[in-house]
Amino acid sequence: MIRVGIVGATGYGARELLRLLLAHPDAEVGAVTSESGAGQRLDELLPAFRGLIDLECRAFDAADLAERCDVVCISVPGAKSMAFGAALRKAGVRVVDLGPDFRLKDPALFAKYYKTEHTAPELLQEAVYGMIFQHREAIRTAQLVAVPGCYPLSAIAPLAPLLEHAIPTAPIVVDAISGISGAGRSLNDAFHFPEMNENLKAYKLAVHQHTPEIEQALDNRALVQFTAHVAPLTRGILTTITARLESIPSLRSVYACYEGEPFIRVLGEGVLPEAKYVRATNFCDFGWVKDDRTGNLIIVSAVDNLYGGTAGMAVQCLNLMFGLDECAGLVAGGMAP
Amino acid sequence: MIRVGIVGATGYGARELLRLLLAHPDAEVGAVTSESGAGQRLDELLPAFRGLIDLECRAFDAADLAERCDVVCISVPGAKSMAFGAALRKAGVRVVDLGPDFRLKDPALFAKYYKTEHTAPELLQEAVYGMIFQHREAIRTAQLVAVPGCYPLSAIAPLAPLLEHAIPTAPIVVDAISGISGAGRSLNDAFHFPEMNENLKAYKLAVHQHTPEIEQALDNRALVQFTAHVAPLTRGILTTITARLESIPSLRSVYACYEGEPFIRVLGEGVLPEAKYVRATNFCDFGWVKDDRTGNLIIVSAVDNLYGGTAGMAVQCLNLMFGLDECAGLVAGGMAP
């Protein structure tokens, strides 16, 4: 049994991680911290776990966590995990960060997109980006894993192999739609139920922080025009990628690399994913259409932003890091309906 | 590994059952049948299971199912399972019916509420009602289990122990609200998305078929005024029970019977359940308030109609029937959000 600590236990990513760990055959929750909830029982803060977890939220203490846990997952808002991560690494415990702080290699890009200086830039090179099909071997031995963002997963999975075989002739247009849980649990006028129900909006045009993360994971082979949208659902991301390429390679060949990849389902030409088919799963599904009239390739992908796009990737990384069955605690069909 | 067959594999109850069985450590899906989908791969009919189940839907054949499976679950609309159930029992295989056909002991009540004669009345006495806290021992050896309805679970769990200690002086008012998946997958003007989104309605007043099921499970100690409502969500039932009693007993004592019951969470006085805290779980949560002004007792309960209210109960019954850990494949915290 690996003992997993969670820093920031009441956020949405952490709640999903707790849910997965409760069902995990080889992992258990060793300790949880929460700034706002320190001293309270976790199942009072999170009634969904009533009777299931007998833990009290603690204040953050790196040494204490290092003693109680084999690995610590951090799930706090952007720009808040770098301090926790640095302290935990100093205390010698392995770290999996579900937030964005250790994803970008270039601290200047971090500063530009997150509007704050990175306080632990020395860890950026050590950190392994947790995009599993790209860095599976490095994750096994990593001391610090940066779990990818949910939007980036949906873009990188189809684009990374493609750009090894094709040259874009214009920035790749990535228009993604997300459920509201992706914005986290912090209250916000925009996401008050009556404001967001029956609403649609786009946000952070041209400045979304996932743009450099996607481009970095694509080895900067393409400029990415990433536009994020929100729609009135809780979970789910659907991403539509429109690419202009010098020529479109055989996509069956391109995506042969995913044979055996346990949580990527390549649906093929003309078969499109839907958010519901990956709901409550670790899958990233994608399919595509070639438009002969325009010459464009359009790829559509789907992930569950909280499961496959956050907590499930974290569990898969944990499994790799501790030599467990990579899929332990993760096999499940989509919850539809 | 017990081999479970599913008759009617594409309905909503069956989809959830498939999802649970895929994650079950000691059970596997042995065969699936579907009237409309016979001959097609199950994961083509249900893309949520792409890559996870390698089975073809068959036409119903009782002997074949009896050979391939240790137990067969039936998940078809009301009044359609009695024929399947009778054939399967004749073929000698144990049966778990997720539908209503074997719940009522009195065929006349069945005829009245389901508007059709029962075609296998001889099985009604053999059938064990799968309300686990009431019939746990009988379920272990049952050949035919009738899984309770989702609404009934939410009413019977709080009321059954109560009515052993209290005498109602008026019909008990049970007003329940359900998500739309409770109405099944059959297309219907009323449940076309634009018709039901942003809508609320009540239906089948005074004639809802779950009324006699609830009264029977309460040993007819009370008349029940059951009114069902639908609201624009997919999953979840919230049930508000208003009872006038000769006197209100100590509810802590009344509900002490649920200590150790793995999937009933008694929240206590003034603590109310919410649908989200039981979402994607097998739990039935309930709490209550006594209104000194009116003298009424008001109890509120919550279940996930597809999981705790259908497929989860079925799995719990399967576990009991085959001597497995009663909770196998079922422990999970609520998916919130």
Place this chain on the structure above:
Amino acid sequence: MIRVGIVGATGYGARELLRLLLAHPDAEVGAVTSESGAGQRLDELLPAFRGLIDLECRAFDAADLAERCDVVCISVPGAKSMAFGAALRKAGVRVVDLGPDFRLKDPALFAKYYKTEHTAPELLQEAVYGMIFQHREAIRTAQLVAVPGCYPLSAIAPLAPLLEHAIPTAPIVVDAISGISGAGRSLNDAFHFPEMNENLKAYKLAVHQHTPEIEQALDNRALVQFTAHVAPLTRGILTTITARLESIPSLRSVYACYEGEPFIRVLGEGVLPEAKYVRATNFCDFGWVKDDRTGNLIIVSAVDNLYGGTAGMAVQCLNLMFGLDECAGLVAGGMAP
């Protein structure tokens, strides 16, 4: 053109009132105040009105409003309008309060249910309760109108005539389901989109402040067991009333009083309303079922909590107060879908 002022212009009731006044042939918005938005253009605060209203939000000033307006509508949270109302009455302007402060005649009941002393009890007798079919004549000349609550409308419309012809033998059970806009625009963990979407909950059992309002409007002919629920929609209330009566009178006769009532639609026996059929209208629809088995009468009613349940009633009162066509600005079919 009557000039209408609005105090608290950014709340949900006020937004709907603004929307209705913009389309009103004989009324115009004379001035708007907002505590948080003073000094800002209204259409910057409320982008739905971009280009439609050329007004700046002011700080509250009773004398100024009395000069600029023929009548002032107050739309602020409970217990906050009594001070505004008193100041405006002192300044001599007619007042329509969309909030609850002037509804209850007994300041002790106000204190009990709103947890604060009433600061203008001398106005409670002057105030006319704006339940139009009950107080139409008094409203015409009223200086201060208290617009009824949305839940109360849905209960009082069917119950008031009934209780003139029938004697209840037990408290009347009123179980109502509301959309989230009824809870107002104040941020709240419970109504953050991912918390409330796919959720159902009951709240304020036995202590809901609309209980005494309903009972008062029924001349205390019945105790009311009012339980409020919320479901994941923005607008709409569906209310189910279960009554035990000494005997059930002819309801066609009972409700004959509503012939000619422009916004009450009596659907009749066995015909049930739905929230969608009154959406974006001023209607209150209701129908009923008699359950011979239990002896109960069950009535179901529907209103749009923001239109018919708040702003539409306010406009209808304004029309009466200023001798306009009572339906001016209000005729519209339900927005379905």
Place this chain on the structure above:
Amino acid sequence: MIRVGIVGATGYGARELLRLLLAHPDAEVGAVTSESGAGQRLDELLPAFRGLIDLECRAFDAADLAERCDVVCISVPGAKSMAFGAALRKAGVRVVDLGPDFRLKDPALFAKYYKTEHTAPELLQEAVYGMIFQHREAIRTAQLVAVPGCYPLSAIAPLAPLLEHAIPTAPIVVDAISGISGAGRSLNDAFHFPEMNENLKAYKLAVHQHTPEIEQALDNRALVQFTAHVAPLTRGILTTITARLESIPSLRSVYACYEGEPFIRVLGEGVLPEAKYVRATNFCDFGWVKDDRTGNLIIVSAVDNLYGGTAGMAVQCLNLMFGLDECAGLVAGGMAP
């Protein structure tokens, strides 16, 4: 009072048109036809209009409609209105078609995208495309108006003036998200509530019939890569347009053409529309961002697909055709919430 007939009165576009005509000061509904509902009262078919419309649905009869009405609006599914339109024109009555049959000038394009031959190609040149800012004068005297599609409005409003001042260097990417009412009232597995709630999907990639409509209205100055998505809301379209241009002109100048246009709100740079701000209105709102990093221009627009995108445009056309105030029956602020 102009008398308006409606062919196909129970569809979603027609319901919204009925709702608008009921509130119109200078128009009334003269007759309604419905294939499925002939012989029934309209307000029995559409309970939202109970008590508001005293009309019976008729079977279609062009001569009868021509006698009873000054103009007939057709609101039936694609490829079904051309026969009605031809018959009505032959009967000499003016026609406003809310469907797509008379929008494309080239019958070959119609056949390609609608998979059926056009049966009244001779009317295609006579038909005036009802994009008001493009064809206002022609609409005034038109005998046959083809109301634009909802998606096309959202794309053409921002793009038409732009492409008069800028040359695209790649196909323009138009990714639009729609509520489900856009798919009409026909039952469909995909839009059963539990299938579409909490879901996101893209559809008809590369073959969507609105593609040629948009390109035609842009005088074929650009290839358009149009991808349609659906999200779980009833009403609303949000469209994100990503354009690569030889150079980006001054957009303030480009859009100066919309000064005085009553239902187009140009929000400006960095100000983005939301579906809720145009809900239940005739507005098309749009704003934009220039991405210096990629060189792209990104425009986001919003319409209510049933009001501004269908029935509202139809009413605005009717107003023009009969010399009424162009905005009659149409001024309203967005219904938010």
